[in-house]
Amino acid sequence: MNADPAGAGLDFWPGSLWHRLERDAAGRHRITDDFLRGWLERPELTPPAEAGPRERALHAALLARPRRPITPVSLLALEDPDARENWELFAAFRDHLLAYATLEEAYLALFTSGPVRLPPVFLDGLAWALLRGILDGCRDPFRARAAECLFRPQRVTMVEGTVLLADAETVERQARTGGLGSLGELLRRAQIPLAPVELEVLRPDNAATYWTRGERFDLVLDLGFGREGLDSLARVLEAWVAQLLDVAVRIEPVMRIRDERWSWHVGLDAEATAILNALWEGLEVEEERLARLLALFRLEFRDPSVVREPLRGRPVYLALASDPAGRVRCKPQNLLVNLPLGEVG
Numbered sequence: 249m250n251a252d253p254a255g256a257g258l259d260f261w262p263g264s265l266w267h268r269l270e271r272d273a274a275g276r277h278r279i280t281d282d283f284l285r286g287w288l289e290r291p292e293l294t295p296p297a298e299a300g301p302r303e304r305a306l307h308a309a310l311l312a313r314p315r316r317p318i319t320p321v322s323l324l325a326l327e328d329p330d331a332r333e334n335w336e337l338f339a340a341f342r343d344h345l346l347a348y349a350t351l352e353e354a355y356l357a358l359f360t361s362g363p364v365r366l367p368p369v370f371l372d373g374l375a376w377a378l379l380r381g382i383l384d385g386c387r388d389p390f391r392a393r394a395a396e397c398l399f400r401p402q403r404v405t406m407v408e409g410t411v412l413l414a415d416a417e418t419v420e421r422q423a424r425t426g427g428l429g430s431l432g433e434l435l436r437r438a439q440i441p442l443a444p445v446e447l448e449v450l451r452p453d454n455a456a457t458y459w460t461r462g463e464r465f466d467l468v469l470d471l472g473f474g475r476e477g478l479d480s481l482a483r484v485l486e487a488w489v490a491q492l493l494d495v496a497v498r499i500e501p502v503m504r505i506r507d508e509r510w511s512w513h514v515g516l517d518a519e520a521t522a523i524l525n526a527l528w529e530g531l532e533v534e535e536e537r538l539a540r541l542l543a544l545f546r547l548e549f550r551d552p553s554v555v556r557e558p559l560r561g562r563p564v565y566l567a568l569a570s571d572p573a574g575r576v577r578c579k580p581q582n583l584l585v586n587l588p589l590g591e592v593g
Contacts, residue, residue: 261463264376265376266376266380266384268282269283269377271381272349279345279351279354281313284314285311288307288311288314292334293335293338294307299327299331300331301327303326303335306326306335318339337366337367337370340365344358344366351377355374355375355492355581356492356584358371359581378488379398382487383395383487389455389458390455390469390479391480393469393480394480397413397576400415400465401578402414402415402575402576403419403576404570405468410470411470411542412470413471413542414469416576418466447466448467449468450469451470471542471543473501478543479501481568482501488584495549495554497547499546499566500546501543505544505565507563509562510565511559512559512563512565513528513565513566514547514566514583514587515582516566516567516578517578517579519570520567520568523537523567524565540569540572544565545566546565548563553590554590556589556590559588566583
């Protein structure tokens, strides 16, 4: 798929803040003051109208010098306890990033150096920036839409056996407003019925519109077997492993796991992990729960020597699933920390 009107596919997702990073000679991303400033400009950290003068002063000082120390004394001085907690989280997040040479190293270290203490907004934001770099120059709307699944929760709908994924936040917003924005919210509050809004499914004939939608995240991804969406997700996962681990893999969708020597698996979310664990242990899994498995993949290493013995030459099976409420919360870090690798340079 090469839909790219006037080169529009070469620039997208400004909200990822990727444009504020710098690349080193190896293609990894260096943290810049402007990248940190972008986080400070987000709504979560911009002081609200009712914020006290000390919080406003701290925010202004950090905008001017994003690496300036954030001391416990300066945080204790803040007027609002909730604001204090937000700034404590940001300080931990920023200091963690600055402790590493690249964003890739900092992201990996979040999941390999003890319990993760940062909220999802930080983790998803970093994955978004990394994926934007991975897809730089991308002309494939299906691949860009598939990548959204790694940093934005999805809602699943089954239509005639086909798995359709829609952005969870977009679905919830459309349900509130009927697609009419603030007017729809007012109508809802007035208990005036709103017509249901149907989101468009990304298909070859409308794929070029992906680049013109900004960051509306309002196209539905078809994950049906043999469709562009599922193959694109596999390609994104390959690129994710290559960028973060410098390991070349081949990932292909499969309809089921038929392998008497099934040796290793990775769930791309908590539900998929639990289901694969149960199946591998030979436990009986209810049909209703099995139906939550949305996609299965077979991963093979291009260079088997990077795999620890005795798993060399054996495939790794991956799965993506929804929870009982139909929500899909992909954890791309699972694919980085749970592969059976030996020492990787």
